[in-house]
Amino acid sequence: MASRAKATIFDIAREAGVSKSTVSLVLQGSGLIRPETAVKVRKAIEDVGYVYNRGAANLRKAHSNVIGMVINDLTNPFFAELAVGMERVFQSAGIVPFIANTAENPVRQEEVLKSLMEQGVAGLIVSPARGTTPGAFRRLEMAGVPVVFAMRRLPESRIPVITPDNHRGAYLATAHLVGKGHRRLAFFGGSSDLVVYHERLGGFREACETLGIEPRDALIIEGETNRKGGMACLETSLAMAEPPTAALCFNDAVAFGVMLALRKRGLEPGPDFAVVGFDDVVEAEHYMPALTSVAVDSAGLGERAAHVMIKMIQSRTTRAEDHIGAVNLVVRESCGPDRRAKARSAKTGGAA
């Protein structure tokens, strides 16, 4: 119970009747010490209730084994998945990553980054907060700490990026809607301060152009990237002279909002108005109706980001190639039956 002064390797040394250097060697698992000595030392370690002081060690050693993951919104399961994916590979590499949340706040992010640096991290994986200034990572670059961006990129930056293929995802989703016979489309939610927004919107626009949808039939409404934003977008669009009949949403949360708003108006998501989401969070599958969405495999991207980081650390470089992850459209029920074909019976088997 009494927590007497913290035990150090000197205490262990005394207990085991060896020198501090020997203890240090044992701690590092060096093969230079006689097995019986090692056993003796390990017993002493146990007896004195020793806890390794990594701070002291890092003072002498070149590199720490701490990696920081900076996430913009942990309450969003989508980003939580990303973190979990990274953790998985770090774990198997014997590294314990520390996660910090910025709550989408650039000031907070600055603090977090500073703190992590002071802690002497070996590397940083960051999903930058919205509104991050381009200079925010200058200090890190100066310090030569390897950094990779996950899920989001910054406008102009040489830092390697791991993101899903947003452009293609949006293209696929839009093509799906056109294929269902829709001719007046909308892109709901998101705002232009996010690079992701431009990527997804770009895919939407390209699909419209390629597939012969007039620009005036491709409505774009910015909005919050949550349920509320989705509800607002739908209301706005339905108030127009020639409202769209289908929408690609910036993400699933927006899509859920749109479906909620439809229901509130007595419209049925799917038959009455087609909705596609983006991200394919777990909820999407269980919604009523199940949401068609672009799956991005965020856990997989997390794993990839972690691998890249480990490589960077090993090769002591601060550069790496970008990685664009494959996406695929998961078709469920929220786009209803084909518009031009006859209405099929309501019971569609959920394609997974």
Place this chain on the structure above:
Amino acid sequence: MASRAKATIFDIAREAGVSKSTVSLVLQGSGLIRPETAVKVRKAIEDVGYVYNRGAANLRKAHSNVIGMVINDLTNPFFAELAVGMERVFQSAGIVPFIANTAENPVRQEEVLKSLMEQGVAGLIVSPARGTTPGAFRRLEMAGVPVVFAMRRLPESRIPVITPDNHRGAYLATAHLVGKGHRRLAFFGGSSDLVVYHERLGGFREACETLGIEPRDALIIEGETNRKGGMACLETSLAMAEPPTAALCFNDAVAFGVMLALRKRGLEPGPDFAVVGFDDVVEAEHYMPALTSVAVDSAGLGERAAHVMIKMIQSRTTRAEDHIGAVNLVVRESCGPDRRAKARSAKTGGAA
């Protein structure tokens, strides 16, 4: 680009033409140094691209300002909320907490705890993984590190706990069901290796007893604490001779599963079978039908836990009082209308 050897306070000292001690004082914001000197030093700090080495400082200082939060499942928004609540208060106290995820795995938890200790944390807030052995925190107690448990408690442990009033929550929910006219009830999901389970189940049982429900009409089915578990529980219960007409679920995820399974059988959650959840996650409000659930204010509990931790650190104690957070039943649509009010026409039991 070139990351020349890390700058230390000596480099700053040379640059500013003062001694290292002066620099140290400036870094600590001591009022002892002349303002003009401080300005000079701060400029030098900026110029050399200095980053504070907290590890070195902690070696000398009494304690670090790092606090660890160990969460059993970050992908569960419920626990993510808890983490965010804690973060909020730590932030305003100038502390950057590090979050680590154990993915409900006691072995992983052990590693995480060890790593955090080695890092020299000043305190630890833990939501223990399922199946944590009672001895898992002995080392921490020996080291005199303040620990508080959040959301979950361990069977026998002197470590302070911050949890919602599970017993009362379950009691309220059960009473609500009885008040709606249900006489054959069920408790779905969870398993007895979790203390929370016993607390919630206890509330359910007490309510049944107090309100005159026979034990044989109070069905208890253990199961996974996710959607799948909920679906399984419902199936099992409906296969019985006299199936229940209402269920209190271990948590919202189970409740969602139950509702899903009901729909799959062509039954309407609410009118045909009443469902109450526990935790009141954001989704609950938006589900179809909206889920009646016991709100526990996890962010609030997180804040409370953080406050307790800060107190403990300041008063250098490892003990504190438990705190049981208030809960309240949020009534929505998943329990349908009153049973006795309506004619007893709709038979709910053995569908199929």
Place this chain on the structure above:
DNA sequence: CCTATTAAATGGAACGTTCCAATAAATCAA
């Protein structure tokens, strides 16, 4: 039996900070 080689263990310096005691400079009381 002596020396060369290998194996095992060790002492000392260094890492970047803080803190204490000591100094130097400026101010005050007499």
Place this chain on the structure above:
DNA sequence: TTGATTTATTGGAACGTTCCATTTAATAGG
């Protein structure tokens, strides 16, 4: 002026580890 006091600044010794250069012990080669 002189000593006492206050105000700013400073050098040196820790803190707990790692790593290098040595020392000591054990083994092999002749």
